[in-house]
Amino acid sequence: MQTADIQRRWLAYFGDRGHTVVPSASLVSDDPSLLFTVAGMVPFIPYLTGVVPAPYDRATSVQKCIRTNDIEEVGKTPRHGTFFQMNGNFSFGDYFKEGAISYAWELLTSSEADGGLGFQEKDLWVTVYEEDEEARALWKKIAGLPDERIQNLGKDSNYWSTGQPGPAGPCSEIFFDRGPAYGADGGPATDDDRYVEIWNLVFMQYAIENVRSKIDFDIIGELPRKNIDTGMGMERVAFLKQGVDNMYEIDQVRPVLDRAAELAGRRYGADHEDDVRMRVIADHVRSSLMLMTDGVAPSNEGRGYILRRLLRRSIRAMRLLGVDAPSFHELFTASRDAMAPAYSDVLEQWDRTSRLALAEEETFLRTLASGTTILDTAVARTKSSGAASLPGATAFQLHDTFGFPIDLTLEMAEEAGLSVDRVAFDELMTEQRTRAKADAKSKKGRIADLAAYSPFRAQGETVFTGYEELTTPSTVLGILVDGVSAPVISTGDIAEVILAETSLYPESGGQSADAGSIVGNGFDLEVLDVQRPVKGLISHTVQVRSGEVAAGDAATAVVDPVARHAAAQAHSATHLVHAALRQTLGQDAHQSGSFNKAGYMRLDFSWSQALSPDTRSEIEEVANAAVRDNLEVVTRVMPIDEAKAAGAMALFGEKYGDTVRMVDIGGPWSRELCAGTHVGRSAEVGVVSLVSEASVGSSNRRVEALVGLDAFRELAAERAIVQTLTSSLKTPREQLPQRIEELVQSLRAAEKKIQAFESSQLSGRVPALAGTAGRAGSVVLVAEDLGELGSADDLRRLAQGVRERLGSEPSVVALAARIGEKPAVVVATSEAARGVGARAGALAKLAAGVLGGGGGGKDDLAQGGGTDAGRIGDALTAIRAELEG
Missing domain, CATH: 3.10.310.40 (Diaminopimelate Epimerase; Chain A, domain 1)
Incomplete structure (x- = not known):
């Protein structure tokens, strides 16, 4: 019996018996105290508690739910899932215990041919609250169950309340006996996996006060209107009806599991650890799909953080299965096809949800590539030292430098048998938040004490050759590990390497550091960062990919040419936008800060008011006209006084020596002092697309732009949106603003009607x-x-x-x-x-x-x-x- 069929049978059964069929509410709960809808009764709480009069006497629903408090148990047990569906029937002062028990027993035990679920009576057990003799008598009368299959349990498991004064009452739960192959005899009271709870009937019968705990309160009398709240676990019934062992193998989940196994070249059922990972992937992908369908987007807080955690746990599990390549397209497509028969909005929202998923995967795969290696190295080092706890500084570096979530660090450390010094991590996080000036450098890894660089600086300045060449033969002057000089490093180690010469650009002048490598006879180092810790010295933070390197070894610095060119595009674009700002706004619009990296630039400038859309368009047009004109980019090294006499601008936050580097684009059209890397001619920038403009202080504004291929992709995406709007609204492009304004006015009118209705409801x-x-x-x-x-x-x-x-x-x-x-x-x-x-x-x-x-x-x-x-x-x-x- 397919899950969608169970859903149809449920709604038809109760709908035919006078229940109003209520569509599932969103996973995003209206209750401000909840991030998500965590139970089937959540949308009905105002009616069940009597805060709001119920609009119907009886109702039924199949409610989408999300719970992540037991996320670590996902995949390990047959019934823990983050996304689940709760089938519920509700009575608001209408039928009570006898009706609820009758409906439950009839639906469960009626044959499939008659619209029931076809469970055998002999396989069903019931629990009741130990003092609820009424419920026990009704079960014997209605179902004919013998005393031994009706077990008494206490308040901790069979009594419901909100934890606050108000309605409360006993529960009765229905269990399915999976048979002796799954555990010991003895019924649900044994708390064994053999007995699966499939339905909970809550009898809201009493008013309570003086609530001291979940099981300690005063009952002050019976409610004038008694309510029924029941919940049948869709996934639990599905795996029992489909003859599989757990919820991960049902028709709505198994296709994702199978696709993960196929991509990994593994067989489900062959290895316990692999099975758990496949189940985690299947569960989390489905949960993420449903969350994004309901409008949640990945972020660093609230609901978005929970979603991001689910997505990243899925990626992590795929990597543990040996899949390093992107896999979300395959996995999410499988989940879409499995869920669409029950939820058509999965198809309607597919384009948006798939874009979100693929973008998050792309970002996190980059994070994992660097962070996982660092963590593995730190774990090995911790174990070799005999310690049981990973240093908080390591966890902080992973979070701060590589965007590695602390919960993932905790999880991966636990897998390796280690804890994490969370106190030290939290202290470092607090220090970071309270720093007065947080900038890009605050994201870098731990820098050694400056005194450690003295022996290297004493040998002279690092020769930077990166303006003329991307590959430079050199010599390893020294190595620092955690700020202490080290003679040698080997595979997996992270360290700072000082070279005599380098072509790798160190972060400065608002430009991010080069990507690349340092290679030599028998070793290969990945460059993670390049900095100038002291004037005249360039330090490379590296991860040893293979081999062993020692001080004095010959080495070659190699710049990633694609990343360098993209960074040069962005830096030249920064100059173009600055010149366009001054041409458009006047000479008072002076740059006060900037940052650029491959595909992106931002520029802060002195200005006291927001730019109008027309002004933004003009600035963008001026900058792109310079790109079109293919202006020559010329760099010259000269005395600073001569550069200033030529009209070169010295920029905010930069320190200059007696000799400077002046960059001209189109001669005097743009002339600035700059140590960054640039393209040879302006046409190489490609496209400059301003994407935002905002205030960063009372007299400073910030513009951000995408550059080159990133800009083209952004514009192509906007074009697609316009095309979608013209198609959806059946309106020519030039008439879209007017059409959208008409729709906004209609929406406002509807909102006024809603407000009037809410006011009426209040009255x-x-x-x-x-x-x-x-x-x-x-x-x-x-x-x-x-x-x-x-x-x-x-x-x-x-x-x-x-x-x-x-x-x-x-x-x-x-x-x-x-x-x-x-x-x-x-x-x-x-x-x-x-x-x-x-x-x-x-x-x-x-x-x-x-x-x-x-x-x-x-x-x-x-x-x-x-x-x-x-x-x-x-x-x-x-x-x-x-x-x-």
Whole structure:
């Protein structure tokens, strides 16, 4: 039975029995306290708790869910997955225990031919809360189960609550017995993998207060309207119905696993560790696909960070299977085809989600290429020293220099049997955040104490030959490992190497360092970074790819020609954009900083206001006109006074000696002092595409641009977007702005209607709140905790509405809610209440003090707030006590 068929059967069964079929909510939860929808009942919480009146008496859904709190268990157990589907049926004051049990048993045990799931009654067990004799009797009556197949369990497993005062109640769970091949006899109470929980029935029966823990609270009575919340695990039922051993082998997941195995040249089932990795890949790829389909994009925080972690764990697992090449195109396509029968939006959003996935893979593969080798080396060094913990400085270097996530470092270290000095890592992270000036250099690896360079600098300046040649024979003057001179390094080691001569450009003048290698007789070093730690000396941070190198060895510095040319394009483009800025805006637009690397440039300049779209277009056009004109680029070395006399600009943040290098593009059209690398003629830049302009201070702006092939790709992508819009909107390109403006106006009109509807919904809560009124001293009091609310304005409107509803008698309305992360309280008093001494301002101030904040206002309406939302109940109690006193 395919998973999509189980979904159809579920919705048809409950739909035919009077349940409103509710589509799955987004994985991105509306609840501000949740990153994701973590359970099938989450969209129904307002109805189940009574905060919002339910729009239907009974409902059913198949809800998409994401949970990552057990991410380390994925692949290791038969049922842990980050993405899962929860089939639920809900009753809001309609049917209760008997109805829920009847529906569950009928659907599970009816034949497939009759629309059921076709489970054999003999294979099903049930657990009930140990004090719920009613549920036990109903199971015997409805299902005919013998006593021994109905097991009693305690509050820790068979009682539900939110952990807050409010609704709660016992649970009853249904388990499938997989047979003796999977474990010992004895039923679900054995907590054995043999018994798989497939359905949980929650009976919201009681009101609780004084909640001290999950299992310690006071039951104060039965709810006036009892609710049912049930959840059947789709993936668990699917793997049982499909006759496979775990959720990773069902029809919606197995195709990804099989594709991963095929790409790796491995056989699923042949090796336990490989099997776990394949399951991780299958689960995480599916989860990532569904998250991106619902609009989540990879980032470094919040939901985007969780998504990025799933994607990167998938890439890491593929590498452990021996696949270093990109694989997401194959894996995500397999997941798309598996999920599309149940979720058509996977196909509709495919172009966007696939672009996101492939871009993230490309980026992280570069990160892994450098970071994994460094980590492996550090792990080997740590183990050889007998230590059990990887230094925090190593974890920080991986994070800071290579973008290696700390959770991946922790995971990979654990695989090697090591921990990580997390305290030291966190201290280094804190130091970094508090640095006053964080720039590109803060991303570099650990630099040795400057005194360590003295012996090398004493031998003279490093001769830089990179302007004339990309390959330079040289000699290794010395080696530093962790700031200490070392005689020799070998395969896997990371160190600083000082050469007598080098063609590798060190980061300076806003230009990133060259990529390349240092090679010699029997050794090959990958260059990770090139810096000038002290004036006149160039240091190369390297990773030994093979062989062994010692001080005094002959070596050859080799620049990556493709990376160098791309960097030169970007640096020349920076000069073009600077000249275009000054030509467009005037001589006051002076460069105050820059950074460029292959395919990208940014330039900061003195200016106090944002550039208009027309001005940005003009700057871009001027720069590209210079590219078109194929201006000659000439570099000359001369005394600084002569260069300045020729009109060369000295740039912000740069230090110059008596002799400087002047770069002309088109003669005086662009003339700057610059030590960077450049193209021979401006046409080699290719294309300059300004992609952003923003403020970086009260009197400074920043423009960013893509250059060369990167710019072309950006423009091609924009062209594709325009073509899509013209096709989708059936509008010629020149009419797109007008058409889009019309759509925006329509959207705004719709939003106003929605606001009006929400206001109406808010007003609809007033009668129910007024109905909670009780006596407190000489006044009628409404004191309610409304849970989550959108704004303080909503809270005030509700308080005023309830006050009006209560009429002319002395009345006080005290309403509290959590708005965002903070508690708020509003007090409204009637004229008659004020006549007997009830003052809203004083009462609001009293309540706010309990909440850890302050408040006050007029006698008729006042509000307050605080920091401790957990004391809302105490704050309302304080108001009641004050009135009763």
